[in-house]
Amino acid sequence: xxxxxxxxxxxxxxxxxxxxxxxxxxxxxxxxxxxxxxxxxxxxxxxxxxxxxxxxxxxxxxxxxxxxxxxxxxxxxxxxxxxxxxxxxxxxxxxxxxxxxxxxxxxxxxxxxxxxxxxxxxxxxxxxxxxxxxxxxxxxxxxxxxxxxxxxxxxxxxxxxxxxxxxxxxxxxxxxxxxxxxxxxxxxxxxxxxxxxxxxxxxxxxxxxxxxxxxxxxxxxxxxxxxxxxxxxxxxxxxxxxxxxxxxxxxxxxxxxxxxxxxxxxxxxxxxxxxxxxxxxxxxxxxxxxxxxxxxxxxxxxxxxxxxxxxxxxxxxxxxxxxxxxxxxxxxxxxxxxxxxxxxxxxxxxxxxxxxxxxxxxxxxxxxxxxxxxxxxxxxxxxxxxxxxxxxxxxxxxxxxxxxxxxxxxx
Numbered sequence: 046x047x048x049x050x051x052x053x054x055x056x057x058x059x060x061x062x063x064x065x066x067x068x069x070x071x072x073x074x075x076x077x078x079x080x081x082x083x084x085x086x087x088x089x090x091x092x093x094x095x096x097x098x099x100x101x102x103x104x105x106x107x108x109x110x111x112x113x114x115x116x117x118x119x120x121x122x123x124x125x126x127x128x129x130x131x132x133x134x135x136x137x138x139x140x141x142x143x144x145x146x147x148x149x150x151x152x153x154x155x156x157x158x159x160x161x162x163x164x165x166x167x168x169x170x171x172x173x174x175x176x177x178x179x180x181x182x183x184x185x186x187x188x189x190x191x192x193x194x195x196x197x198x199x200x201x202x203x204x205x206x207x208x209x210x211x212x213x214x215x216x217x218x219x220x221x222x223x224x225x226x227x228x229x230x231x232x233x234x235x236x237x238x239x240x241x242x243x244x245x246x247x248x249x250x251x252x253x254x255x256x257x258x259x260x261x262x263x264x265x266x267x268x269x270x271x272x273x274x275x276x277x278x279x280x281x282x283x284x285x286x287x288x289x290x291x292x293x294x295x296x297x298x299x300x301x302x303x304x305x306x307x308x309x310x311x312x313x314x315x316x317x318x319x320x321x322x323x324x325x326x327x328x329x330x331x332x333x334x335x336x337x338x339x340x341x342x343x344x345x346x347x348x349x350x351x352x353x354x355x356x357x358x359x360x361x362x363x364x365x366x367x368x369x370x371x372x373x374x375x376x377x378x379x380x381x382x383x384x385x386x387x388x389x390x391x392x393x394x395x396x397x398x399x400x401x402x403x404x405x406x407x408x409x410x411x412x413x414x415x416x417x418x419x420x421x422x423x424x425x426x427x428x429x430x431x432x433x434x435x436x437x438x439x440x441x442x443x444x445x446x447x448x449x450x451x452x453x454x455x456x
Contacts, residue, residue, distance in 0.1 A: 047111040048085050052076040052253055055355070063111075065170050065250040075351070076253045078109045082300065091272065091303055099123040101158055101261040107297060108162060108261075109254045115168045117194045118161030120150050122261050126269035126417075131385040132398075136405050140415040142275070143382075144266050146422070147390055152189050152213065153423035154182035154391075155262055155287070160190050160247060162258035167196075167245035174199065174244040178235040180228050180283065180344045181210030182391075182422050187247060188217035199244065201231050206343060209426040227338060229349045248284075252351075259287045263294025266417055267304055274298075274306035276414035277365075279401045281393045281421055282313045282322050283345040285356030291419075292359050309417075312410070313360050313367040314400035316340035316375060316392075322350055326357045326367035333357070341372045341430045342392040344422060366409050370399040376434055378402065379424060389424035397421075 052061040056074030067076050089106040097103040101122030110116065125145045133141035146155035160183065164175055175191045176199040177183050184200045191198035200214060204223040214221050224231045232248075239246045247255045267274055274295055280288040288311055298304045315323045318340030325333050333353035338346035350356065360367050370378070375392055378399035382388050390398070401418050404410045424431075441447040 047109065048081045048088075048106055049109045049111070050079045050081050053079040065167075065172075065245065067250055067252040078253050078257055080107070080109075082297075086301060089301065094268070101161065101258070101265075104261055104264050107257075107264070109257050110162070110165050111169055115165045116161070117164045117168065118151075118157060118190050121157045121161045122149065123265060124149050126266060127386060127388070129386050129418075132382065135381065135385050136402055138405060138410075138412045138416060140413075142266075142270070142415070142417045143386060143388060143420055144262065144417055145388055145420050146262065147388060147394065147420050147424070151193075152182070152185040153426070154186065155259070155421040156182040156186040157190070158261050159183075159255045159258035160186040163245070163247035163251045163255035164190050164194055164196070166254040167247070167251055168194065170245065170251075172243070172245035173197065174242075176200065176235070176238070176242075176244045176246045177248055178202075178228065178232040178246075179248075180346055181206050181214075181426065182344055183248065184214040184221070185210060185426075188214045188219040188221075191219065192217040201235050201238075203228050203231055203343075207427050207429050209428060213426060228347050229335070256286045256290060256352075259290035260294040260297070262287065262419070263291040264298065266291075267295065267298055270415075272298075272304055274304050275309050275417045277312065277410050277416045278309045278419065279312045279314055279397050279404070279410075279416070280419045281345055281397050282315050282353075282356055282367075283347045283350065283393075285313075285322055285350045285352035285354075287419070287421070288313055288356045289352055289359050292363060308363050310365040310410075311359055311363045312365040312400065312404060313356055314397045315367070315369045316342040316345055316396055317369040317371050318342070319346045319348060320369040321348060322353045322356050323367040323369045325353065326360055331357075340375075340392075341427075342375055342396050343427070344391060344393045345396060366404060368400045368403055370396060370403060372430075374399040374403075376430060379431065380434075382420075383424070388420065390420045391422035391424050391427040392430050393422055394420040394424070395430075
């Protein structure tokens with residue numbers, strides 16, 4: 046059995062049973078999982094973790110499931126932490142790492158982590174239909190993991206998503222519904238559907254459990270650094286959950302005695318065309334003012350982020366900063382990462398790399414301390430962003446003389 050006592054409100058602290066609910070009925074605050082940490086301490090150790098398979102379930106005591114047999118996505122996680130020496134030289138820093146979930150199994154994004162937890166919990170609750178609102182990566186993952194679990198799925202997306210993400214959802218035989226509107230409009234419709242149909246919406250009624258999967262991204266970073274916390278972590282922000290869960294992962298590892306380091310400074314990255322959390326942070330405001338997204342970084346294009354307030358608070362509490370970058374900077378950063386480290390990231394990764402560069406150049410991140418950049422999705426999904434800036438320059442006839450001439454021109 047697991048170690049979840051129930052749910053509790055992040056605002057008023059009111060306790061709830063383990064149920065598929067996500068909002069406090071008294072203050073309307075978001076609910077989160079409440080663990081029995083005393084019991085966890087007695088049953089988890091570094092030695093146990095190291096003796097398990099290299100996937101996200103090696104930290105199972107810190108996941109919100111009750112039954113090992115319900116796990117979906119047993120091969121998810123434990124993606125590379127790349128010591129990025131070439132990019133470090135380019136940016137003029139001493140110690141730089143890329144946490145590369147662009148190769149996460151099975152759909153090449155960190156969403157496979159949260160979906161594995163959400164569907165596993167939905168199975169425990171007895172649901173037969175899985176659903177979600179998505180900007181793309183979540184759609185891919187829900188479709189794939191639902192198929193693997195033998196469950197029906199309904200997925201709702203904005204109608205103008207990148208073609209790679211649309212095809213990467215349809216291939217699994219899901220029910221894909223495109224909505225004429227922004228993600229925020231899609232999400233509002235899904236809230237109404239969730240009230241009417243008895244479905245497990247991973248990012249609505251299953252959200253408290255779903256969000257816990259993001260912690261494994263942080264756990265892996267800290268383990269792969271030799272059970273140490275980095276000084277600085279740069280994270281993309283869409284709904285704002287991931288940045289909060291990385292901090293929670295650091296807090297839990299400190300509480301368990303697995304590390305003995307100060308919490309990293311955590312930095313939030315958004316595109317200028319959709320940066321409500323950055324705006325709130327820079328304005329020193331607790332109020333997240335919704336915006337209308339206009340950016341190539343569609344996976345981050347959430348104008349009214351559910352966890353925006355908590356994301357801004359996490360940045361402030363850890364001594365980090367929030368920054369935004371233009372679409373041009375995003376594309377340049379995608380090229381930079383590919384050229385220096387051989388990693389093809391989607392536009393969201395371009396955001397984090399570009400923001401990191403900006404923060405280093407401004408002096409907000411010191412050049413002599415450890416830095417981790419979070420790459421959360423694969424560039425094959427967002428090829429449209431690069432079509433105007435990448436093209437074949439050298440076209441010749443099949444003649445050695447023509448190649449010789451071309452080669453000489455490049456020397």
